[in-house]
Structures are given as structure tokens and as C-alpha cells.
Amino acid sequence: MVHKLIEWSLKNRWIVLMLATGLFVWGIFAVKKNPIDAIPDLSENQVIVFTEWMGRSPQLIEDQITYPLVTNLQGIPKIKYVRGSSMFGMSFIYVIFEDDVDVYWARERVLERLSTVTGTLPTGVAPQLGPDGTGVGHVLWYTLDAPNIDLGEQRAIQDWYVKFALQNVPGVSEIASFGGFQKQYQIAIDPNKLLYYKLSVPEVIAAVRANNNESGGRKFEMSDIGYIIKTSGYLKSLEEIEKIPIKNQKGTPIKVSDVAAVQMTGETRLGIFDQDGEGERVGGIVVMRYGENADEVIDGVKAKMKEVSKGLPAGVKFDIVYDRGELIKESVDSITTTIIEEMIVVSLVVIVFLFHWRSAVSIIIQIPITIAASFILLNAFDISSNIMSLTGIALAIGVIVDNGIVMSENAYKHLSEKYELWQNEQQKKLNEI
Template sequence: MQPTEKVGLVGHVIAACAKNRWLALLVVAALGIWGAISMRNGPLDAIPDLSDAQVIVFTEWPGRSPDLVEDQITYPSSSTLLAAPKVKAVRGQSFFGLSFVYVVFEDGTDIYWARSRVMEYLNTAQSKLPDGVTPSIGPDATGAGWVYQYALVDYTGKHDLAELRSLQDWNIRFALESVPGVAEVASVGGFVKQYQVNVDPNKLRSYGIPMNKVIAAVREANQEVGGRTIEIAGHEQMIRGRGYVKKLSDLESIALKVRDDGTPVTLADVAEVQFGPDMRRGVAELNGQGETVGGIVVMRYGENALNVIDRVDRRMEEIEQGLPEGVHLETTYDRSGLIRESIQTLRHTLLEEMLVVSIVIFLFLLHARSALIPVLTLPLGVLLAFIPMYYQGLTISIMSLGGIAVAIGAMVDASIILIENIHKRLELWQEEGGRETR
């Protein structure tokens, strides 16, 4: 009596699949469809997002030195945010008139939960900050969210950098920020247009007007005043005073004081009012052709980069139709090209491996059905890899696709060894008197 050979778990699975072939095929088809759906719906990007779950707090205090910003804004904000739940580290940076506080949370923390906690603790820190200073949190994006960049090009030379920057800030930026999946559009380059009041201190002294009174008068002049309502011919009419500044003459006519003879001293009497550029600390240049104006599109956290870029491209085409004559939008960085190349590389690798392995198996074994096995198992193995990636929230990127491409080689070896082993066992079985297989 010959001893019975022990059959392991794999043997039982193979035996069950052989006895229930149609059920096995149905399960394999369901797994393949599941993998295809996971691959289609998974977040797609060129590079993996390895950044921490962090929230950036940004505060402006114009005209103050870095040490004053550190003492009055950065330190109070940082010390308050340290008490927030799940905070791993708080880092602060102080610049001329600017304060940045980086709140790093524990791994796995939901970014929107973290943002809401930061907002709660900023409300507590508000009482410790100087009057008129309000901190704000940055966009819901990560360090890998920079997916698209463009430049405004004027081939006619009719528009200067200030006009292009105004076009970017007040038209293009808002149109792109409304695209689903876009967290922020940052403007770079050019000159930010502003009203400038250059006060003559000698004239202030001669009129006896303090500087703070000039500042208060300019601030209070640019606003609208509400009143009550009156009834005219059975209709209720609202009374209001409209005082928004629309042109330079509106600023120049602001009254600062009244002389003894009843004539007002206006802003034009003590200062020169003009349009001018805001102070800038950097420039944007395009291909060595000189300065330009551009924008950086930052993707929202957890979005599909390829879908977001496609939406941005379509919106850019719509925007360009309404631009002034001679102004065009030129793409300077587009991550979708790298993403598509990665997908194309994986597709070519998979097709090449399937073709080569099928030919090798057919030439050595002269069995057509055996050559079809890698054609079915390799794509199925790749699709199954996307199922755990999708449910773990992993991004389909160059690193993951490259790992799958490398793993295809191991799958190829396994297919060849498995098929060769099956044929050898069948030959031994036939030599021992087994039934001849078809």
C-alpha cells in the first residue's frame, strides 16, 4: 500500500477550482472587474505624496520687522497651536511683515479635521495678537499639489506688466479657482497695481495735520454709509452714501481739515496721489525673453491630478477666448505629460512581457493553450494589485507603476515555471498509465 501524499492548502484550492471550473472563472472575472474599477477610480499622480498632514497659518503685519513679528505673532500663535489634539510639531518662521506657522499632525490624520482644529485654536490665539491682525490658514493642498503653471504672453507689446498682473489677479485667477479640484491659483511676476499717497512732511507741518489723521481720513473715505428708508409715491426708497474710491481724483478730494475761512484742506494739498507698483521681492521670467506674469495651479488634497489638469486645460481654452488682443496663455509646466508617459510605459511593458512569454512557451512546449496562460494571468495580476492600493488610499504614481512593471518580471518567471511543471507532471502521469489529455 503506497502512502498517500499530503495535499496542502494550494492543492486544495487547485482541486476545488478544477471541480468548479465555471465558478472559478466567474470569481476570476469578478476580481478582474473589481481591479479595473479600483484602477479607474484611484487617485492618479506623477509622484507619490510623502508630505506630512500639515496646516499652514499665514499672517500679515505690514511694515514690521522680523523680530517684532516673531514676538507679537509667531510665538503666540505657535504656543497656542501646540495644545491642539494630534499635533506632532509646530514650526514658525518670521519675515518682514509676514508670519508662517506650520502645524504638523500625526500620520493618518484627516486634513479637513486638522484644519477645523487649527481654526478653533486660532480663535483662542486672536486675543493675544495685535489689533487689526487676523491669521488665515493656507489652501487645503500638500507639497505635491503644484500640478500646472502658465504664463501670460503679450506678443503685441500693448500691455505692460502691471496690466497683465491685474488681468491675472482679477480675471484669470478667479476663473481657474472655480475649477473642481483646484485649491489655489498663486500669481507670480509683474507689478501689483496700487494707489500710492506720497505725503510731504513739510506741508503736514505747515497745516498742523498729524500723519495718523491722514491715514484715518483715507481709510474712512473708501467706504459706503448706510441710512434709513423713506417713502416716495408709495414706494420705499433706501438712503445711502456711496464713497468708494474709483479714480485718483476721489482720493485727492478727501478733506483733512477746515481752515478758519471755511475752505477745506484736501489730500492733494499735502500729498501726491498716483498709481504705482507694490513692493515686490521676486520676478518671473519666461525662457530668457524678459519678465512675464504667470500663475501656479495648486491641486486640492486627495484629488486625481490627471482629471484636474484636464479640467484646467478646458477652462484655459475658454479663458483665452476672452483675453485682450495679443495676450495669450502659454503653459510652462504640465504634470499630465509625465503621468501619461508612466501609464504608457506600464502598458508597453505588460504587452511586451505577455508577447515574449507566450512565444517562448509555445516554442518550447508546442502547446497553444499553455501559451495563453500568461496572456490571462499577467493582466489579472496587475489589476489585482490596484485593489488594496485603492482601499488603502495609495496614489497611483511613478513609484507604484514602476514597482508593478518590475513585478511583472517575477510574474513572468512564475508563469513559465508553473506551466513547465504542469507539463512535466502530466507527462509523468501519462507514463504511469494515466488518461491522455487533450
């Protein structure tokens, strides 16, 4: 088989050269399309289920949320195992699938199973899926440099302006906010006053909920104009909350202000984000979607940041604290430089030791063609250009050259033998004459 292939190649040299040129051009396009990252993604094929039930102990979370979810999610097809983790007010379920399973197919199966499990969980508890990213999907961290704005306002800017803008960048799965205060109304109930007025905490909660609502009416037409009637009862200030009546005792309404203190403050926090020891900051984490090109996603986020900066308050700007783009650039440049240097050194060694320019050219020309063709296979198997894959290509250059040298020497040996036989035959003919 090999003998016939070599024979056909020798007889059709121009076809072989055209095929090699086409393979090289295809490889060049594959290089441009191949995703670039600093490190290979070795994380497991997983789907994260996050459930929040604030104020509950880890043991209660384990018994009423984590355990029911783990036992019900174990029957999903093509699953390897399920891990559960319970902590104060939160539950995390890690559903690990087989490596050949499509991640979006896996997320659909988990959603289907969650729709049947939700009814068995406590009232008001709703499990949700984590972002469609991997363990190495955190490609960019940034903070807001806003020295003259309080942390509550900074977090509002991050959650209601910056986050929504950056999430529109192609390839971004989620913008995870951190730091600052999430503004909220808090009602601090005095238990002694509740006892005095003979009220309970559920009565206070029910009164606030009933007075923070909006209901629809109907539509009517007058003078060929349609009007919609509705009642708007959403709370807009501390004073409105304080004036909410809870109960009527002997003709006197008991208001929220009679039994509690209402204030505007931040949600209870479990930690802070301090930058360089200069104080607390507010920022976000850019999570890349599964299978995206990290380099393109980072460039897209940075371009979007320049656009978003125009709408930020005066004096507020972005401060990038972690940028994998720099690591990607340095890593790829380092490996690329090494590959080029190795190609030059190997070419010189081949020329010096063979000392035959046609044989040397036939060997050297294999190096760029083979490297370009290797990117076709990288794209076919969804492997990015990273430290590991490019290092493997650099190490393979020696194997490529060894193969060419062996084949050239073998061909030269057989040609020399044939040439020697031909010379002997010609000498015999001369002697006979």
C-alpha cells in the first residue's frame, strides 16, 4: 500500500504539490479561527443548581433542599455523579455528566427534572441553574473607581447599568457583581411593642405585603379615547411604610411605626472586597460562556467598557484588577517565538548535516505545512490554542524532521544503488564494444 502511494506520488508530482498547498492554505484559515486561551479547560462537564433560602441553618438547608434535590437529580441519563453542598442560607448542587455530553442538552435535562421537584421544596424556594460557563470561565475582574460616591450608589450603578450593558457582549454568560451594599428597606420590629399591642410578626409581614401591590381595573372609552383604570400601591418611601396600618384596636389604627423602626440600609453581607488595602470597592466578574474564544470575549468586553464609560457619573471609571488577556498574549507570544526559533534552528541543522539543498528543502517545507494542518485537527476536536497544545506542536517539530530525514536518506540510498547498477551496466557495454 505504502509502495503504491509513493509510486503514485512520484508520477503525479503537481497534484501532490497542489494538495500540499491547499492543505497549507486551509491550515492558515484554521489558525485564524482557532480559539485562543492561556490554559486548557480541564474542568468537568457539569451543571450547577443554586438554591437560596436566606436565614436558614446549614442543617435545615441540607434536610429540606440539598437532600431532596440530590436524590431526584440522580436519575438523569448520561450522568456520572451528583455532589451537594449546604451552607448558611444557600445550597449548591453539582451535576456531573459524561464528557461527551453536550452541555446545553445537559442543562435541559436538569431543568426538566427540576420542574418535577420544585413542588416538594419549601414554599417560596426556587432552584435556578448557574451560568453556562466552566471553572476557568472567569476571564476578567473589574472594579469601579468612584472615590466620591458611597458604596450603595456604586452597587446600584453596577447592578442596574454596567451589568446589563456588559452582558450583551457576545460570549459573556454572566456578570457576577460583588462588593458594596444592595439597598433595601428594613423593618426592625420591637418584640416588646408587639407584645403590648398583642400583635405577631406574621401580621406585620402580611400588612406590608398587602399594601405593597398594584391591581388592574378595566378599560373604558370616552370621546373615542380609551382609558385604562388601575391602582398603584407600590411603596416608594420610608414614610409610606411607617404609615401602613396593621390592625385596628378600639377604633385606633396600629401602624408599622408604632411597633418597628423603618430604615433604608444595605442587605446583610457575609464579607467585603478590599482592593490593595485602600478601602472597599464594587465591581464584577466576567464569566465566559462554554466553548467561546477567551481572547475575543475579553476584547469585546473592553470595547464595551469604553462605550459604557461615557454614561457613568463624573469621576467614575473602570479599574481592571484581573485580565486573562494579558496572560493569553504573553503565553501565546512566548510559545510562538519558541516555535519560530525551533523551526530556524532545525532548518539550519538539516542543511548543515545533509549538505544537499534539494533534500533539505523537501524536509524543511514539511514543517510549516504540518504545523498549519495541525490546527485543522485542533478545530475538529474543539481544542484551543493554549500553552499545552502549542507546546505539543513545538515538541512535534523534531518528529516531523526525523521522518523527513529518514525518508530522504532511504530514497537517496536506493537511488545511489540504482545509479551504481546503471553505471556498472554501462561499463560492461563499453568493455564489450
